[in-house]
Amino acid sequence: MLKTTAGNGKSSLARVAVVAAGVVSPLGFGLRETLDSLREGRDCIAPVTRFSVAECRCKTAGQVADERLINDQPEAGRARRLHRASFMMIYALKEALAQEPRFKPELTVVGTTSGGMSYGEDYYRSLYRRDSLRDSPAWIANYPAQKPVIDAQEVFEISAPCQVIANACASGTNAIGHAFECVRSGRYERVLAGGYDALSELVFVGFDSLQASTPEKCRPFDRHRTGMVLGEGAAILALENLDAARERGARVLAEITGYGMSTDNFHLTQPDPSGIGPRRAMERALQSAQISADSVDYINAHGTATPFNDAAEGKAIGELFGRVPISSTKSMMGHSLGAAGAIEAIICLLALQHQFVPPNINFRAPDQLVDLNIVANEASRTVLRTVLSNSFGFGGTNASILMQKFEA
Amino acid sequence: MSLAIAGMGWVTPLGDGVDAVWEQLLYGHEACAEKISEQFGNRSYSAFRVPESALGRLASHPRLRRASAISRFAAAAGLQALQAAGVKVEPQNAERMALVFAISNGGVIYTKRFYRDIVEAGAQSARPLLFPETVFNAPASHLAAILEITGSTYTLVGDSAVGLLAIRMAEDLMMNEELEYCLVVGAEEVDWLLCDAYRRWRLLRLAPPLEPFNKTARGMILSEGAGAVLLSRTGPIMIAQTDAGAYYRKRTETEARSTSLSPAQTARSSTRQNAGRYGGYFRMQSSIRRSQQSVKVVGPRDYGR
Numbered sequence: 001m002l003k004t005t006a007g008n009g010k011s012s013l014a015r016v017a018v019v020a021a022g023v024v025s026p027l028g029f030g031l032r033e034t035l036d037s038l039r040e041g042r043d044c045i046a047p048v049t050r051f052s053v054a055e056c057r058c059k060t061a062g063q064v065a066d067e068r069l070i071n072d073q074p075e076a077g078r079a080r081r082l083h084r085a086s087f088m089m090i091y092a093l094k095e096a097l098a099q100e101p102r103f104k105p106e107l108t109v110v111g112t113t114s115g116g117m118s119y120g121e122d123y124y125r126s127l128y129r130r131d132s133l134r135d136s137p138a139w140i141a142n143y144p145a146q147k148p149v150i151d152a153q154e155v156f157e158i159s160a161p162c163q164v165i166a167n168a169c170a171s172g173t174n175a176i177g178h179a180f181e182c183v184r185s186g187r188y189e190r191v192l193a194g195g196y197d198a199l200s201e202l203v204f205v206g207f208d209s210l211q212a213s214t215p216e217k218c219r220p221f222d223r224h225r226t227g228m229v230l231g232e233g234a235a236i237l238a239l240e241n242l243d244a245a246r247e248r249g250a251r252v253l254a255e256i257t258g259y260g261m262s263t264d265n266f267h268l269t270q271p272d273p274s275g276i277g278p279r280r281a282m283e284r285a286l287q288s289a290q291i292s293a294d295s296v297d298y299i300n301a302h303g304t305a306t307p308f309n310d311a312a313e314g315k316a317i318g319e320l321f322g323r324v325p326i327s328s329t330k331s332m333m334g335h336s337l338g339a340a341g342a343i344e345a346i347i348c349l350l351a352l353q354h355q356f357v358p359p360n361i362n363f364r365a366p367d368q369l370v371d372l373n374i375v376a377n378e379a380s381r382t383v384l385r386t387v388l389s390n391s392f393g394f395g396g397t398n399a400s401i402l403m404q405k406f407e408a
Numbered sequence: 409m410s411l412a413i414a415g416m417g418w419v420t421p422l423g424d425g426v427d428a429v430w431e432q433l434l435y436g437h438e439a440c441a442e443k444i445s446e447q448f449g450n451r452s453y454s455a456f457r458v459p460e461s462a463l464g465r466l467a468s469h470p471r472l473r474r475a476s477a478i479s480r481f482a483a484a485a486g487l488q489a490l491q492a493a494g495v496k497v498e499p500q501n502a503e504r505m506a507l508v509f510a511i512s513n514g515g516v517i518y519t520k521r522f523y524r525d526i527v528e529a530g531a532q533s534a535r536p537l538l539f540p541e542t543v544f545n546a547p548a549s550h551l552a553a554i555l556e557i558t559g560s561t562y563t564l565v566g567d568s569a570v571g572l573l574a575i576r577m578a579e580d581l582m583m584n585e586e587l588e589y590c591l592v593v594g595a596e597e598v599d600w601l602l603c604d605a606y607r608r609w610r611l612l613r614l615a616p617p618l619e620p621f622n623k624t625a626r627g628m629i630l631s632e633g634a635g636a637v638l639l640s641r642t643g644p645i646m647i648a649q650t651d652a653g654a655y656y657r658k659r660t661e662t663e664a665r666s667t668s669l670s671p672a673q674t675a676r677s678s679t680r681q682n683a684g685r686y687g688g689y690f691r692m693q694s695s696i697r698r699s700q701q702s703v704k705v706v707g708p709r710d711y712g713r
Contacts, residue, residue, distance in 0.1 A: 055531035113544065115565070121523065124601065128448050128527050133608070140605045144512070145544070145565040163577055166514075166544035166563045174562065178580070185583035202523050205531045206539035263507075263561045265553035268471075268540045280558070394540055395549030397561060 015242035016183045017252040017406065020103060022095030023346045024069065024088050025233030026062030026333040030095050035350050037332065038358040039379050044333050045218065045229050050118075051201040058213035061199055062231030062334030064088060081138040082151055083116035085198040088234035088339075089152035092194060096236045097156055100250065103238045105160040106188045108149060109179040110236075111171025111195035112164060112338035113393075115145030118200045148196055148234075160192065168393030169302070170261075171195055172235070172341025177259035177401050179239050189241045195342035196234035203337070204230055210269065212306050220303035220328035221310050221374050223365040228304040231334025235342035237349075246408075254352050257386070258291070258402035260284025269394050270308050275316035278302075278390065281398035282320055285388065289402045293321050295386050296402070298357050298375075300344045302390040303328020304335055309392065314370030325382070327360035327375040341391035345401060348387045352405045356381050411582055412643030414495065414589065417488025417636040419463070419481045421456035425488065441616045441629060446600040453603035454615045456631035471550040474537065476515045479547040481634035482595040486551050489591060489636035493643075501588065503559040506581045509548035510564050510574035510594040515541050517599050547595060555591075570594070571635070576650045578639050588640065595634035603630055 023030065026044035027037035037044060048061045069087045073094075089110075097103065119139035126133050141147070146164045153159065167174045172195025179193030207213040207230060214227030245252055261284065264277025271277055286293060299321065302313055305328070317326060329347050336343055347358055356379050363376040385405050392398045418424060421439035422432040445452035458481060466472070466484045490496070497505055518541040525533040540546060545563035552561045560581060564574050571594035578590040606612040606628075613627035639647070
């Protein structure tokens, strides 16, 4: 829990507003399309087209269409060799800045897991097969994880320092959480936070080799769940000191009120079955927001649909929150790894703004081992004031953030 | 906010341990460059490798059994820093220490090996044991498990300035008064593939000697190892200032400001000039985003003698 003290010895924590947001994911381009997909419970998983999956068990993923991503972005036209991830970041940042053109960040914190991995693959494959390496300088230049963030900032003439967090699948939530604490501590007034990841063969085959991904439908928290499907996308949130935002007349979309993180040293890829890692992260988020568990109205779960994750997360949620409504929106768009936490934060934002809970689709039968209130298959209208979003990753990183409807 | 350095650790091609490596630096000793090659590559490269003896004091741990070199370097440096500070992580203070782990390329050796199987023999040949080690935060996860840190653990990815950016991030984290320490570790492992990539960027020279600041700068040789600093609130060496830095701007834009040419004009003129004077070296560098970080460290004048 963040605790800082002002010169007068009193606790001095700033409130943190979300003043703008942008997103691109399999659910759609922008907030409007994302909202429509969530309300309809649209299944945006499709056969993989980017590389051959003939030898993989899993054949599907949530994908962002290149035609719109690359061709519809005149801002990025100067550099056709940018990685797809850069185009995603540019799109998300463009949407956020369209809402808040005056937003000048002092820091940018973005999560990712694999940067421009597919360019690394192109380079290695060409070396190995002794193919042409004519494009290799561009592949190498666009491979680093920080490059899409810098590309997006350059397009919009932002030169804020960048912190690129790679905490596996928790990266996006870690980025938002860290940005939240930076503003809350008073050290920064305005921070851009988000996450991105683009599908790559290496990562796809990696999850397939672990048998973590499924050849079937992705069914989080279902008794017969068989694993995840991957996704991709990018999302950006503009965070600002609430007082400063109100002073300049900015529109406040929501508040971020808490952040919790824990490291679960059980195993590199598997959570502690007791659920202690997720539980600690959620407890710390509640402590950080200084609220009790019964104040939470909805949980956007990590919910990958792997047997291990959903069992550990479900246990922790059941013990801490009882029957609060939960859903995993990964059932609709896949698991976008480093982008997931940021995209799901935007889903929480939309849920708060439009007062509904998005569904956990493909759900057929509850898991008898955990007692959860799953928002099954259809969105439902409800009154939401406080929502929690979870992300957990390889390496035992667990992160949770709390968001609240803004009430002036 | 001022932070202190409570302990440091080093694993380098010059050996391990802060005092021992510092001694080597004072005497101007040079590490031995090793030739590394690859079965499908038609040239070999020189690189400065960490000698196996530098890891001799690293105790065995289940997490390190299959871990990549980068994880072992980081574990050795991190443990040294804690030992130098006389700090031991106990269950009651495990949440009061954060870990910020800085990397540029991460576990490139296992990443290459994992992908090689896929390219050579198809997806069904992919080895599931290797995949988790390809993830950027695997070394940080191993270190957190070895040290039994249960609080905040961040892996920060960036260019050559990422180590200093990590110190800046540690300072952000230490705004939380409940944190007592933040361990900052930077680690990297070298591989033929990295050498080849840097050569294609024309940043690499094929063999020693290195000639920094020489009139005819001819590139670098890659190295590996890890450095660790344990930051605390008090101690003999204070970090006086961390610059927010990381100010990314294209070289041409920076030059344009100082010469009042447009970026396009500068790009054309500097490309022509540099192509003539330095071959392709600076021309290639102009496409690389640049970041600047600085950390000012103050301490007793006789430190390290």
